[in-house]
Amino acid sequence: MDDALDEGQGGGGTVEVLIPLGLDQAYSYAVPSGLKLAPGDVVQVPLGPRETVGVVWEAGSGRGGNLKKVVAKLDMPPLDPALRKLVDWVAWYTLAAKGSVLALALKRPPDDTPERPKLGVRLAGAPPARMTPARARAIAAAEGGLLIGKSALAEAASVSTAVIDSLVDAGTFCVEPLPQEAIAARPDPDHAIPQLSYDQRAVGDALADLVRKQSWQVALLEGVTGSGKTEVYFEAVAEAIRLGRQSVILMPEIALTAQFIDRFEARFGVRPGLWHSAVSGRRRERLQAAIARGEALVVAGARSALFLPYRDLGLIIVDEEHEAAYKQEDGVAYHARDMAVVRSKIENAPVVLASATPSLETRVNAERGRYLHLKLPERYGGRELPTLGLVDLRKDKPERGRWLSSQLIKAVEANLEAKEQSLLFLNRRGYAPLTLCRDCGHRFQCPNCSAWLVDHRFRRALVCHHCGHVERRPHECPACHQPESLVACGPGVERLAEEVATQFPQARSIVLSSDFPGGTERLKQELMAVAEGEFDIVIGTQLVAKGHNFPGMTLVGVIDADLGLTSGDPRAAERTFQVLRQVTGRAGRGEKPGRALLQTHDPSHPVLKALVSGDPERFYAAETAAREAAGLPPFGRLAGLIVSANSQGEAETHARALARCAEAPAGVAVLGPAEAPLAILRGRHRMRLIVRTAREINLQDYLRAWLKRAPRPKGSVRVAVDVDPQSFL
Numbered sequence: 156m157d158d159a160l161d162e163g164q165g166g167g168g169t170v171e172v173l174i175p176l177g178l179d180q181a182y183s184y185a186v187p188s189g190l191k192l193a194p195g196d197v198v199q200v201p202l203g204p205r206e207t208v209g210v211v212w213e214a215g216s217g218r219g220g221n222l223k224k225v226v227a228k229l230d231m232p233p234l235d236p237a238l239r240k241l242v243d244w245v246a247w248y249t250l251a252a253k254g255s256v257l258a259l260a261l262k263r264p265p266d267d268t269p270e271r272p273k274l275g276v277r278l279a280g281a282p283p284a285r286m287t288p289a290r291a292r293a294i295a296a297a298e299g300g301l302l303i304g305k306s307a308l309a310e311a312a313s314v315s316t317a318v319i320d321s322l323v324d325a326g327t328f329c330v331e332p333l334p335q336e337a338i339a340a341r342p343d344p345d346h347a348i349p350q351l352s353y354d355q356r357a358v359g360d361a362l363a364d365l366v367r368k369q370s371w372q373v374a375l376l377e378g379v380t381g382s383g384k385t386e387v388y389f390e391a392v393a394e395a396i397r398l399g400r401q402s403v404i405l406m407p408e409i410a411l412t413a414q415f416i417d418r419f420e421a422r423f424g425v426r427p428g429l430w431h432s433a434v435s436g437r438r439r440e441r442l443q444a445a446i447a448r449g450e451a452l453v454v455a456g457a458r459s460a461l462f463l464p465y466r467d468l469g470l471i472i473v474d475e476e477h478e479a480a481y482k483q484e485d486g487v488a489y490h491a492r493d494m495a496v497v498r499s500k501i502e503n504a505p506v507v508l509a510s511a512t513p514s515l516e517t518r519v520n521a522e523r524g525r526y527l528h529l530k531l532p533e534r535y536g537g538r539e540l541p542t543l544g545l546v547d548l549r550k551d552k553p554e555r556g557r558w559l560s561s562q563l564i565k566a567v568e569a570n571l572e573a574k575e576q577s578l579l580f581l582n583r584r585g586y587a588p589l590t591l592c593r594d595c596g597h598r599f600q601c602p603n604c605s606a607w608l609v610d611h612r613f614r615r616a617l618v619c620h621h622c623g624h625v626e627r628r629p630h631e632c633p634a635c636h637q638p639e640s641l642v643a644c645g646p647g648v649e650r651l652a653e654e655v656a657t658q659f660p661q662a663r664s665i666v667l668s669s670d671f672p673g674g675t676e677r678l679k680q681e682l683m684a685v686a687e688g689e690f691d692i693v694i695g696t697q698l699v700a701k702g703h704n705f706p707g708m709t710l711v712g713v714i715d716a717d718l719g720l721t722s723g724d725p726r727a728a729e730r731t732f733q734v735l736r737q738v739t740g741r742a743g744r745g746e747k748p749g750r751a752l753l754q755t756h757d758p759s760h761p762v763l764k765a766l767v768s769g770d771p772e773r774f775y776a777a778e779t780a781a782r783e784a785a786g787l788p789p790f791g792r793l794a795g796l797i798v799s800a801n802s803q804g805e806a807e808t809h810a811r812a813l814a815r816c817a818e819a820p821a822g823v824a825v826l827g828p829a830e831a832p833l834a835i836l837r838g839r840h841r842m843r844l845i846v847r848t849a850r851e852i853n854l855q856d857y858l859r860a861w862l863k864r865a866p867r868p869k870g871s872v873r874v875a876v877d878v879d880p881q882s883f884l
């Protein structure tokens with residue numbers, strides 16, 4: 156730098172700064188003299204009338220000229236080259252603006268609720284005037300004057316926390332804040348070494364080897380439900396800890412339950428660093444800093460944990476890699492599993508994709524030798540996989556307005572008799588998916604979307620599952636004003652619960668669904684209560700399908716195995732296979748063997764036949780052949796373009812203009828435009844185009860060139876590109 160140059164000339168040269176907004180390019184700024192900047196530095200820069208945060212993406216070539224100047228360098232860890240490369244890569248792949256991708260990496264956790272210090276109690280004063288056995292136990296447990304968490308003390312003394320409170324009131328105990336929990340205590344790889352089975356040991360060793368090699372490799376860990384995949388990938392995590400390198404375990408948000416954390420703690424002695432939306436902003440901020448310093452050795456998080464500033468990432472694990480929840484649907488449409496593979500390559504580290512039902516893409520990669528294929532074909536402890544049977548609903552027909560076949564009812568009764576748990580699975584929230592007027596046929600539709608409103612009795616409302624629109628369920632039909640004429644059509648979990656209560660009045664039953672008040676905290680409690688055997692019958696949506704361990708569960712009844720097979724979505728068969736295999740895999744994980752009954756109107760459907768045969772190879776082979784024949788992923792590439800606008804006319808005009816300037820060289824097919832299956836969403840009209848190309852065609856280049864030729868969207872028109880679409884609505 157030449158300090159002699161006068162400031163107005165931008166004595167410090169220039170830098171290209173990327174701003175975390177929907178902009179694709181970095182902007183040039185002058186560097187004030189005296190300020191030293193390097194790529195990755197986080198800076199404050201003027202943007203229009205305001206100032207904003209940005210990241211130095213590269214050194215500039217020019218001399219300041221009349222450029223605006225960088226205001227300051229912020230005291231934040233710089234984005235290292237690996238993370239910058241990931242941002243560039245994700246933007247290239249998804250066609251999202253680079254600034255939008257940067258926002259994922261630079262996002263500061265919300266500055267929300269301050270971390271509440273947890274309170275503990277300590278023995279401080281004289282015993283209370285009135286002594287009870289419970290009080291005496293609590294005092295005895297607090298002997299020695301240590302500061303103990305209130306609930307921990309209550310548990311140790313087997314008293315309720317009310318007893319502790321009463322002793323605080325009496326002055327026997329005093330209350331003090333507990334010392335702040337360490338955000339990233341060092342896990343001990345040898346805290347509790349498990350006794351692995353022969354198979355588990357072989358796979359665990361292979362994974363630990365990959366970590367030791369410190370080079371890039373994708374491994375598919377395919378193990379049947381209950382085979383101990385978690386136990387086994389913990390071996391790889393342990394190895395990374397021994398080497399002092401960081402690991403990240405990605406999970407679908409909902410799988411980050413108390414059960415997982417407890418297992419981690421039992422294995423490593425401390426909790427992992429947790430990164431998901433329910434963790435307070437302050438905690439996440441501290442964790443982020445600890446990650447950047449390399450102190451947090453293991454992070455368990457939802458998909459956004461992929462963009463954290465790891466200092467020395469030595470291992471990535473993607474648990475339940477087949478989960479659709481890994482695909483972000485709004486904003487930057489990235490698939491966290493695929494981007495995890497990208498990040499592991501950039502970091503030169505192994506990545507483990509774990510699942511009992513891998514995605515077809517991953518399966519094919521493993522079969523063709525691109526990924527290492529590690530298998531756990533048996534359940535741990537010699538337990539058998541559940542036996543699966545179909546119930547033909549055409550022959551064993553439930554009564555009108557009911558959904559349990561006589562075979563399923565008998566099976567549940569037998570289970571109640573034997574004091575074993577049953578799970579009834581129905582992937583439909585609410586009471587009924589459709590409400591109509593018996594007299595005039597009026598149906599309740601969302602005013603903003605082309606979707607029926609779902610009756611939610613617990614909430615006393617009709618709800619749109621796409622935009623969240625809520626209205627009261629009226630007493631009369633709004634069209635013909637006939638009172639009491641509205642009828643519910645079809646089943647939801649709430650309605651099934653009603654049937655269960657009538658059918659099995661003596662049973663303790665519970666509905667588990669994501670839309671009840673109380674959020675994830677309540678759900679965690681409920682899942683725990685189920686695992687502890689407090690309920691006989693569990694009624695649940697796909698939330699209960701995976702990752703949970705209910706030792707007393709021996710029967711799974713699938714109410715509607717056909718649901719999802721008829722959607723016309725190219726992944727319908729795969730999705731159904733996965734969810735049904737996962738949910739039936741909840742049965743028989745404890746001492747007793749399990750079984751599952753699947754109710755269907757189409758018992759000869761290939762997906763159901765493959766499931767019942769117990770031979771997943773049969774399904775994968777047939778589905779692989781079908782995809783190959785149709786040129787669908789992973790044998791071809793796919794992208795969806797959604798053109799949306801405030802009016803049908805605008806959306807259609809633009810979609811047609813877009814289609815007209817599409818080229819179709821050999822190996823490229825452009826389908827549409829057609830109305831999207833969800834033709835109106837949140838008041839916006841939607842048209843869809845699909846691009847399918849051969850594998851060797853560079854889909855991203857093709858799309859970019861096309862969009863460049865195409866007319867700019869005007870007025871309310873927006874074009875959203877979705878590479879590797881998972882949802883086809």
Ligand SMILES: Nc1ncnc2c1ncn2[C@@H]1O[C@H](COP(=O)(O)OP(=O)(O)OP(=O)(O)O)[C@@H](O)[C@H]1O
Pocket residue numbers: 349350351352355378379380381382383384385386387510511535701702703704740
């Ligand atoms: N080596 C082992 N020693 C003791 N317990 C084990 C061992 N391996 C597995 N288990 C137990 O078996 C059960 C199933 O293991 P785990 O949850 O890891 O299986 P999974 O393959 O992840 O199953 P799913 O795919 O259904 O989630 C757990 O309760 C786990 O603690």
Ligand SMILES: [Zn+2]
Pocket residue numbers: 601602603604606619620621622623624837
């Ligand atoms: Zn809606």
